[in-house]
Amino acid sequence: MNSLGIVMLVHTALDRAEQVARHWTAAGCPVVIHVDRKVGEPEYSDFVAACADDPLILFSDRHVCEWGGWGIVAASQSAATLMLDRFPNVRHVFLSSGACLPLRPVEELIAYLADRPRVDFIESATTADVTWTVGGLDLERFTLRFPFSWRKQRRLFDLHVRLQRRLGIRREIPDGLVPHMGSQWWCLTRQTLSAILQDPRRAVYDSYFRHVWIPDESYFQTLTRLYSTHIESRSLTLSKFDYQGRPHVFYDDHLQLLRRSDCFVARKIWPHADRLYQTFLTGQGCALTPAEPNPGKIDRVFAKAVERRLRGRDGLYMQGRFPSHDDENRLTAYPYSVFQGFAEVFEDFETWLTNATDTRVHGHLFHPEGAQFADGEALTNGALSDCAALRDYNPTSFLTNLIWNTRGERQCFQFGPGDNQKINPVLARDKNAQISIITGAWAVPLFRSNLNFADIRAEAARLQQIETKQLRTLETAGIKAKVRVWSMADFVEAPMEPLQTVIDEIGAEQPNHLTEAPTMVDLTGFGKFLQNLKNQGMHPYLMGDFPADDVFGTQAKTFRKPYLVQ
Missing domain, CATH: 3.40.50 (Rossmann fold)
Structure with a gap:
């Protein structure tokens, strides 16, 4: 039995999720899938039936997953618990989504983790060190309560935040916790993950993080600090975000860009990017030589894309982009x-x-x-x-x-x-x-x-x-x-x-x-x-x-x- 287990959080494009799951199991990696409870029962049942012939694919209890809500953490907990219980040989658990796509042969990832048996790969930084929170809250996300959805109940969300600030309401952070933040996509060792899930104070921690804003970016990132003996504060999943904090979507024309990153997994892949799925799931995306994942190789491209999106080309105005006032690079194209x-x-x-x-x-x-x-x-x-x-x-x-x-x-x-x-x-x-x-x-x-x-x-x-x-x-x-x-x-x-x-x-x-x-x-x-x-x-x-x-x-x-x- 293989030493790597995959947890997949799925809510759409179930056919692609099945294709990727079978790619993992073909290399001997067990896969536990969590399907958002908002997915209809007929569609869910068909998905389960389609995967029934593969003994390495299991399905966990379902939760409703809202952006910025507790449901994503609960889904990760349920699927990770099932993974540890049913597959005792698993030494690393890799959290991914249904829109993730392996970029390198699974064997390379297995070998990479085998050389680092006690290393936890999770982006984990204190609020003082995080600069990528876009339009959000930093320390206040851990000291205020957030009963309303930021996306669906924005006015109530803002009013409730302002009310708590005016009244001076502050939540107490549980003793021993130092809030950390980072990407929700991690790869943790069995030892660290089991310690988090079996902690005697888990009910206290869960109760606290249930009312933290965007807990999927802080729950495991904070608790890992209590138990891990060796943290590498980075994700093995390539995920890029635009200036508004939304994830970049990769299409077929990003093929060479993804290859150049040397990353093991990338998200978010457009479900109709047939060329990407065909290339990377049939072994044609193999790296010529084993290499350390290095998303920095393509950071310049994304930085250029953000600049072009925000500021455009000097002096060129078009229907789809007018720069904000005083945020232009140059209003004209030439001196x-x-x-x-x-x-x-x-x-x-x-x-x-x-x-x-x-x-x-x-x-x-x-x-x-x-x-x-x-x-x-x-x-x-x-x-x-x-x-x-x-x-x-x-x-x-x-x-x-x-x-x-x-x-x-x-x-x-x-x-x-x-x-x-x-x-x-x-x-x-x-x-x-x-x-x-x-x-x-x-x-x-x-x-x-x-x-x-x-x-x-x-x-x-x-x-x-x-x-x-x-x-x-x-x-x-x-x-x-x-x-x-x-x-x-x-x-x-x-x-x-x-x-x-x-x-x-x-x-x-x-x-x-x-x-x-x-x-x-x-x-x-x-x-x-x-x-x-x-x-x-x-x-x-x-x-x-x-x-x-x-x-x-x-x-x-x-x-x-x-x-x-x-």
Whole structure:
């Protein structure tokens, strides 16, 4: 008689459970099956009759098994007790489910356990050391009572927890117990398992754990610590969980992934994964060389899957996944640059920037009259239209689509307080955004316009208010964009250094030092213009300290052809 016994907890896909059970018994391993009492009597009877010809398959007393309830522990106790009573040669008992599938020959598992006759394999860690409880309770699961189902009676569950907290109700943990938690799938020695099941204080322990939340993850994990002489705190069953704490389901296309894990058993297998069952239950899944189970080999794949599920691909939105606010990796797919005030301070700035950086430089993409694409295009990559109404229906999608459709080519565009400001929060939160701002530069077009001064003053006040609000948005905590801000006075006084900084950050393929700035607009009289605004009651503070004697109009010309110091 073999030294390994299998306990199976089954509630669905009974045909697959029979197939796996016969695979175990073919290697000489006795199997005790517990079938959830919620399974109908006709279906249960047919299942028992189908297995009746195999003397190594037995059925234990049935219990109702609810998620997070005591029934799963009671089912494990009943089946394990029957296993120890009927098969005295069994030295290790392996707990599995009907959705578990052996990945390696049973003989390899038997030999592995025979080399470790007194080792208990059970994940068992204190609440302080557990980091994988998702949306649940840690120590409180052992000190509060949980008479209501978390899944079926969620409101009552939450209300009862809050009531116990408010009243300060706490349960006493039985003397000598230190609560531990871990995966419910274990492999215990006869000595340890029998000590748990035959303990004189078992009634006390059972009464206590009956009202612990999710006791199947703590009952054996805690009591094993009282009796085991050698615990390896790990499960021999490969089970992976998503970010919500739900088990990953393995399908046919996970075949190579499961082989790579070198684990003995895996769950949760989709019952219709015919290729997996055929491969691993016919000996074709044999490991080439005996290896230590190492689920860490595939952890990177699951970590990547969790990241992809939560955050998706940078800048790619789809019907099935929109990332939570502030939980995005990058809102867009590729770095891009936003220039505010540069096109107002320099003549033909867009052409100069195109030649200096070899990027695609657009005008004001969020201009009220429509998107100003590079080269005057009405449509750009991805059939994006310059229509203002279409763009403003969803400005975020307009930007993310533009960057996604042109990924690999850096996009640059102009922006200002006269544009659609709804995009500002998105720009501020995007790690890919490089934002360069010359504050107050919006006054230059007003200065050069032929409007009545009363209209200029009103428009200047409006634009300054908008830009001030924008700057506050960019100064708040949690901003992910790379933002550089210069007042217009500081920029005009020495434009080369900020221009060089911006060009370097764009990361041209062949970076070089600028020897000539773009042609600056004629600012003669700009200082007096600002003073006139002040005299009329409008205070233009965003431009910086511009003297009223028109000094910048003279100095600006000296920076058109700067000299280099060798």
